[in-house]
Amino acid sequence: MTTANSRARLAEIIRTRSFGRGEVTLASGRKSDFYFNLKPTMLDPEGAALLAELTYEALRAEQVDYVGGLEMGAVPLAGAIAQLSWLNGRPIAAFFVRKKPKEYGAKLAVEGLAKNESLKGKRVVIVEDVTTTGGSAIKAAEAVRESGAEIAMVLTMVDREEGAADSFAAAGLPFRSLYKASEFLNA
Template sequence: MSTTPAPSSQNIGAMRARLRDIISKRSFGRGEITLASGRKSNFYFNLKPTMLDAEGAALLAEMTLDCLSGERIDYIGGLEMGAVPLAGAIAQLSFMRGAPIQAFFVRKKPKEHGARLSVEGLAPGESLKGKRVVIVEDVTTTGGSAIKAVDAVRESGAEIVMVLTMVDREEGAADNFREAGLDFRSIYKAAEFL
């Protein structure tokens, strides 16, 4: 299998600028909205149109792997529903680069039928016990959803390396993660779009 090389730092800068343009066009809007946290806002990010765009998905995966370079990561876990496409794109690109990071997703609540799992996507007999995991989120406001996902993944025996979001709305998440003892990083800050 041939591998896809990681881009240079100069290319990363160009990719970051291009991705910002895609997010601005496809996923950023203004107008009163109620966020998942219950807060009201006059702007919003809906990253699904970017994550499901061919170029947007590729660039989000590139930027994520760049942010994770130098870290030893076994798994990447996306929050249902927003970061599921993202986790898949990251897993695919990591494989293409010859350094595979497996993916899974964390349900908001366990299914009420079947295996009743919170963590989905692992093969039979596969476990997160002792594995180094990054939780990814598309947009973060207060971090409440990601902290719940962290708790569910820790119950599986994983070590949480960090929480990584594509866009930090800068509305308290950094403080909440710090209080929870979690490393928190973002690709973009909301201010870059306002």
């Protein structure tokens, strides 16, 4: 399938499985009359494969070592991208950032790294399922920077176009999205 065909098919899956109308309160606290819940798309076999394919394509020109982001939205994305990158012979490892470090065990904020692994000096892409203001991705980026990594970019699957681009620019984080909310609202 061509990239354009993959993108069109994924948009159809998102529209069917993950997009809806009706008043909701977003993670940012804002009210909205539409929503994206990307979990049904991320956990659908075809949806997961297409998200990984299109994200991997978007990262192809970047020299990145790791991909990950804030739990829960980034976990299925990072895992699918890591698997596809391995199958394509250009491995990109995955991790995730806890919203709050566990109070037991290793008490880590960044999970998924082996004992001898570190993000220090590594180029990392923060992935997110849906972005509104950018607060969740910025929180993940801060934790990753504290680990010594360089943030190559923040890449979201759907940008709600409600201020994230400005937030990321102010934080010095390059930002890209696979889709914009207007693509679904105006369809």
